[in-house]
Amino acid sequence: MVGIGVVGYGYWGPNLVRNFADTAGARVIAVSDLREERLAQLQARYPAVRTTTDYRDIMSDPAVDAIVIATPVSTHFDLALKALQAGKHVFVEKPLVAEVEQGLRLRDEAARRQRTLMVDHTFVYTSAVRKIKEIVGEGLLGPIYYYDSVRINLGLYQRDINVLWDLAVHDLAIMDYILDARPSAVSAIGVAHVGDREDIAYLTCLFEHNTVAHVHVSWLAPVKVRRTLIGGAQQMIVYDDVEPSEKVKVYDRGVTYGAGSNGNRSNGNYEFLVGYRTGDMWAPKLGTSEALHDGAKHFVECIQRGERPITDGEAGLRVVNILEAAGQSLALQGRPIELNWERVAA
């Protein structure tokens, strides 16, 4: 039985407690939060769980094997490091940390102490993204042309991070999992309308072989959109997470390009040999389990088996590496920043 301690019982904390409580092989031992009223709410629902306003009580609790960190991003590094140093396994809300340097230290600390370090890239554990990974992995799309995502809604403004760190992180995590490729450069443009952090931003990643990824995130949209297009030379996927069913649709569509078609510009023939192929559309059946439940289960199993999580410290670090560079580009109004991957290499 893996004893779980949770630090932070704010917006996401209740979901974490509920899912770890439902995970076979795990038991929620204790929860800390600075706000007494939050702990009272927890107590009403989970009378058996210990509560404290001092996270150190949890770090030092011998019944706690693993620490779940659900606090503001700026505190992730400090708390995770202390937890690892206390010999605990660590599960951190996304994004892993606020700086690459912090991520490197966490990763190394976890490796040295042989502790499991996992970042909660939740979408990686959804049945939709796993199905897409499977389809892309089987090569059904052909060479990937683009990943394009729109992730917008009204709010929820975060206090200590901008909209890229809040929302684009999901797409970077999904891309990291599905594309299995590292962008060579990133460009980001954003503006702040309410408050002083960017609440609308556009992020572009450039990959080898002309693959492009683009993410539009906003806290200022009147409607909620969660739509990702992944286009390949053979087939294309539309993943709409707002759809109650048929979230993933695979279109047998593409463009073909005839040989020599572009050479005859001078003869007044305005047509050229581009062909459009449209075939069937197919929406695979998806599982119905909750992503966070599967993520919690994965974390517990990795601890038990001594295995490395899919979204381990490395994965968290790769995402933060892009976000950090995106921040530099943001300050330069979109000037592309080359990504340094050696720096984060194991």
Place this chain on the structure above:
Amino acid sequence: MVGIGVVGYGYWGPNLVRNFADTAGARVIAVSDLREERLAQLQARYPAVRTTTDYRDIMSDPAVDAIVIATPVSTHFDLALKALQAGKHVFVEKPLVAEVEQGLRLRDEAARRQRTLMVDHTFVYTSAVRKIKEIVGEGLLGPIYYYDSVRINLGLYQRDINVLWDLAVHDLAIMDYILDARPSAVSAIGVAHVGDREDIAYLTCLFEHNTVAHVHVSWLAPVKVRRTLIGGAQQMIVYDDVEPSEKVKVYDRGVTYGAGSNGNRSNGNYEFLVGYRTGDMWAPKLGTSEALHDGAKHFVECIQRGERPITDGEAGLRVVNILEAAGQSLALQGRPIELNWERVAA
């Protein structure tokens, strides 16, 4: 009666001929195209219209008062200039020209000869965009935060231009009309997958007062999307041109920001005073006339009354000014390019 001559009877030509034929006060006199078979098709439908494979026959035809140019972009300048020099009024398909320099010369030539020069920024004449202009003009949105547009589908690839010049031009024209503001800088990123011109591109315009505009265009999407969000401090618009009805929706939604809310970071209070306001949604009734019909009518009336079209040479030039700078940014992988507006000032 304004005699109309049409140069180019390709993809868009039939729509132009049909609409000018239906316009009171106008008569289609002659049409030229390099392809005999296209002219034969025209003849079958419009036996009274003269046809020729040499556009010069049209330019020199005294019965022709105005020339409609519907040829590839690379030929716009040359044809439009000749038409003006022949004393004709000119209606040019979008984009007006391929370079700012060309646009300046056309504008000046038209001014000097007192001829009407109009660019076919078709969307400006749709009932949806006119309604949006009206709503924005009345100040219902409050200060504009952003314009965000997605204009993607499978094809149609153009031979002599990339996807920005084919599709983003629509959004730049709409923005020019609705926002009535000139961006200070533009950034564009694009890739070419099929053929050697960009078939996917992202364009961002930065304005004063933190207004941002972003356009995503693609010839490589499995589904057709035509969705524009325009967000203001008070209300927000979703304009979905694919919807058969209710194309324009106005949301009474916004985010408010409390005074002093951001100052208390140290006290462990993770909430801060951002408020979300959601009210009614409203979809104004739209007219049902065809945009091209209203555009053709506007052109004819401007000629008759000696008035300046809404989408005159200046408007066409402003759009080309942005597209030209976007091309420079494209070559620099998104590096922002400052826009020079003095250069195109009248």
Place this chain on the structure above:
Amino acid sequence: MVGIGVVGYGYWGPNLVRNFADTAGARVIAVSDLREERLAQLQARYPAVRTTTDYRDIMSDPAVDAIVIATPVSTHFDLALKALQAGKHVFVEKPLVAEVEQGLRLRDEAARRQRTLMVDHTFVYTSAVRKIKEIVGEGLLGPIYYYDSVRINLGLYQRDINVLWDLAVHDLAIMDYILDARPSAVSAIGVAHVGDREDIAYLTCLFEHNTVAHVHVSWLAPVKVRRTLIGGAQQMIVYDDVEPSEKVKVYDRGVTYGAGSNGNRSNGNYEFLVGYRTGDMWAPKLGTSEALHDGAKHFVECIQRGERPITDGEAGLRVVNILEAAGQSLALQGRPIELNWERVAA
């Protein structure tokens, strides 16, 4: 403080317990179910609630002021009657009872003992239906032409009732609330494909003044549809409960009929003077509270204030009166059955 006892902890029971537990002025005292494992699940979540497999323990518990009945329909009457006889207030899942006779006895028993009897017509407590009631009540639709509802999905098959008693009951309850009129006749057609009870059915109610109501219910549809159209002479409502937002849309649309327009049939003029009016569409903001929460609160307040619930025994009886007649029509393949309203009059 109103002490609540719940009989039946099956599909809907957990929602009832959760909502009554959250209702100010109420406290969940005890829950009964025949299945020990269900009670164990309850206990894990609500350790303070007493559990029993014998509902009589609850009926005789002096701490229990009101009984919530969430058992199969066939048992409603017997349990509700016993609860009233034990001096308890009663809240019964929809439909109130399986026969009109039963409903009459419950109503009379509640009246005689001055106990609150409420049926859980949940949709009446949704913000969508309350808003529609408000709009209709203000006369914005004009005279009502029709109520048309589609309520279909895959499953959930009920053991002891057919699809009319499971799903059409919702529409009859909504109609009873919104239209405030009693149909003169009902016709119903249904078929049973899986099992021996109708799993697809169509029910039509005819009212005075030519108003018609129609309900399509099914457990055998591949997609979930919850769409109701309410058309009046002036405006029309589309209520789509599957929509995440903008569930209620009000269309300023209608058909007008010119005087004398139908008289000129002989003169070969195939047009006649029907006019179509299309104006704006408007989606009012809706509240976000959970319907069951508001229903539970209403029940508790009615007990406290000695008031009559909106969905009292009378309302439950009116709905059962239609369902019972619909059953007769069903057996006669749709033959219309006149409704007897005197029988259920107070």
Place this chain on the structure above:
Amino acid sequence: MVGIGVVGYGYWGPNLVRNFADTAGARVIAVSDLREERLAQLQARYPAVRTTTDYRDIMSDPAVDAIVIATPVSTHFDLALKALQAGKHVFVEKPLVAEVEQGLRLRDEAARRQRTLMVDHTFVYTSAVRKIKEIVGEGLLGPIYYYDSVRINLGLYQRDINVLWDLAVHDLAIMDYILDARPSAVSAIGVAHVGDREDIAYLTCLFEHNTVAHVHVSWLAPVKVRRTLIGGAQQMIVYDDVEPSEKVKVYDRGVTYGAGSNGNRSNGNYEFLVGYRTGDMWAPKLGTSEALHDGAKHFVECIQRGERPITDGEAGLRVVNILEAAGQSLALQGRPIELNWERVAA
């Protein structure tokens, strides 16, 4: 070359002329209409076509081989009979005639004179319905449980027929083609709100083996809906004709029923053995040709080859047989009417 004469140039006439003009092997010779202004419009578009206000000119024209009848329904019989008697092939707008007796006479006349008689059941020639026919024909759905269609919008009111004869006729034609089965009884309920003919109606057909078909038609709906569900024991189809693409979706979904599951009511086990199966969804690629074009082509080919059209007089007669019985049911407020199929047997 088949010479075509068209009687009636109203709402649908222009589509007929355009499509027959585009059909290889056919030539539009002459068109009649009572209204001179309609003929003038035709003349402007098709200067080579003869026009007349007297349809007898067309009937007696030896260059005319086939007559297309696009006049109000009440005149179909008389005109079609005269055309057949004049030795012409006949293509009649739906519905074929206003009474079964008329249909019998037309069918017999056509047979006796060996002329081709075709009714324009347009939807039968759409790529969507043909694909559905193919899927059903291959047995992919398993035994058919139901056909359910909603066909509603605002207008267009017809002068001489009610909404069943205007809109439900489409569904009866589609069912006749796809299901290849004859209903045993029909029930219909309708009301008239604007004018004196039913503008909202519900029609139900009962078939052998418990198959049920239901059609909701209305001229009084604020939105346009064209959605048909066809459910079988194995798979289910959703056919949404308003969708711009993916009009036909095939869902691998169903309900299974366990043996003996319903016997254990007494043991307090409220679950019973109904299982829900949900698999992939699939949207087959559809052709893009215009239905009327394919229908016109089919008519001309049947004349040339002496073959019988898919929608021949028999098909038209079967549909009218149901509509006529539906009219009787309508007068009896939905009382089911048994269908007499011997009467229309060849």
